[in-house]
Amino acid sequence: MLIEMWTDYACPFCYIGKRRLEEAIKQVEHKVEVVYRCFELEPAAERDISDTIYEKLAKKYGMSLEQAKLNCNNMEDMARESGLDYQFDTMKLTNTFDAHRLTMYAKTHGLMNEMAERILHAFFTESKHIGDTSTLTDLAVEVGLNREKVTNLLNSDEMTDDVRSDEQEAQELGIQGVPFFLINRKYAISGAQPTETFIGAINQINEQDGPFISMNDEKGATCTDDSCEV
Numbered sequence: 001m002l003i004e005m006w007t008d009y010a011c012p013f014c015y016i017g018k019r020r021l022e023e024a025i026k027q028v029e030h031k032v033e034v035v036y037r038c039f040e041l042e043p044a045a046e047r048d049i050s051d052t053i054y055e056k057l058a059k060k061y062g063m064s065l066e067q068a069k070l071n072c073n074n075m076e077d078m079a080r081e082s083g084l085d086y087q088f089d090t091m092k093l094t095n096t097f098d099a100h101r102l103t104m105y106a107k108t109h110g111l112m113n114e115m116a117e118r119i120l121h122a123f124f125t126e127s128k129h130i131g132d133t134s135t136l137t138d139l140a141v142e143v144g145l146n147r148e149k150v151t152n153l154l155n156s157d158e159m160t161d162d163v164r165s166d167e168q169e170a171q172e173l174g175i176q177g178v179p180f181f182l183i184n185r186k187y188a189i190s191g192a193q194p195t196e197t198f199i200g201a202i203n204q205i206n207e208q209d210g211p212f213i214s215m216n217d218e219k220g221a222t223c224t225d226d227s228c229e230v
Contacts, residue, residue, distance in 0.1 A: 001030055001206060006037040006170050006180040007116075009096045009130060010045075012075050012086065015120045017179035017192035019082040024198035030206045035107075036116045038100040038166035039178045047131040049093040056093060085125045092123075094131030100166075101159040102136050106145060114143040184209050 003021070007014040025032045051059070057068035072088040079086040099119050106115035118139050122128035129135050133154040140150040153159065173182070181189040183205055189197070 001032045001202060001209070002184055003032060003034050004037050004182045004185075005034060006039040006166070006175055006178050006182075008039045008041045008178050009099050009119055009123055010041055010093070011178050012079065012124065013192040014179045015084060015124055016079055016082050017181075018116075018120070019084060020192060020195045021181070021198050023082075023195045024202060027195070027199055028202050028206075030202060032202065034113065036103060036112060037170065038104065038163045039170055039175070039180070040096060040100070040167065041178070042095070043097065045093070045095040047095045051093065053088050053091050053093060079124070087125055087127050090127035092127055092129045092131075094129055096130065097163065098133065098136060098154055099130045100163045102140055102150065102154065104159040104162040104166075105150070105153050106140065106143065109145060111143050111145065115140065115145075118143050 005014075005018065005021070007018070021034065025034075049056075053072060054065050054068040057063065057071065058065050061068075063071075069088075072086075076086045076088065103112060103115045103119065106112050119130055119136075122135070122139055123130045128139070130139075133151070136154060137147060137150050141147050170180070177190065179190075179192055183189070183201065186209075187201065187205055189201060
C-alpha cells in the first residue's frame with residue numbers, strides 16, 4: 001500500500017498526523033510505504049521572522065495574545081498524546097522552502113523519512129531555525145548525508161523543480177490543507193485523524209486493492225481542529 005502525505009514543516013497538525021499514521025502502521029499486518037510530498041502553507045514567508053507564534057496568530061486572526069497562547073497550549077496537549085513535545089514558547093518561525101528541498105534531496109539517497117522526521121523534531125521540539133542553511137546542513141549530516149553536497153545543494157536551486165512539482169500536483173488535486181493523505185492514488189484522508197481511523201482505512205483499502213503497491217521505480221495558513229489550510 002502506498003500512502004502519500006502532503007505536509008509542511010510549519011504545520012503542527014502534520015507532525016501529529018505523521019505520528020498517528022506511524023502508530024497505525026505498527027498495528028496492521030499490511031506492508032505500507034509512506035512518501036512525503038511538499039506543501040508550503042506560507043510560500044511568501046521571510047526566512048527570519050521576529051514575531052513569536054503567539055504574536056503571529058494574534059495579528060492574523062485578531063485575537064489576544066492570551067487566546068493565542070491558549071490555542072497553542074491545547075495543541076501542545078494534543079501533541080503530547082502522540083508522544084511529541086512541542087515548544088511553542090521558543091519556536092523560530094521561518095520559510096520552509098529550503099527544508100522541503102533538502103527532504104527531496106534526501107529522498108534521492110533513500111533518507112526521506114529520516115530527514116522529514118529530523119526537521120520536524122528540530123522545529124517543534126528543539127526550536128531550531130530550519131530556514132537557516134547551516135542548521136539544515138547539520139541536520140542533514142546527522143541523518144547520514146554528505147555535508148559538502150548538502151551545502152552545495154542549499155546554495156543552489158537544486159530540487160526546486162521537485163518541490164514545485166509536488167505543489168502543482170496538490171493544486172491539481174484540490175488540496176488546500178495539510179496533512180493530506182492519498183492512499184494508492186485513489187483514496188483521500190484529510191487532517192490529523194485518530195490512529196483508529198488510519199487503521200480502519202488501511203485495512204479496508206487493503207481488502208479492496210490487494211497487495212502492496214510501490215513507487216520506488218517511478219522517476220498563509222489557517223489551522224482548524226486537525227489540519228492547517230492555505
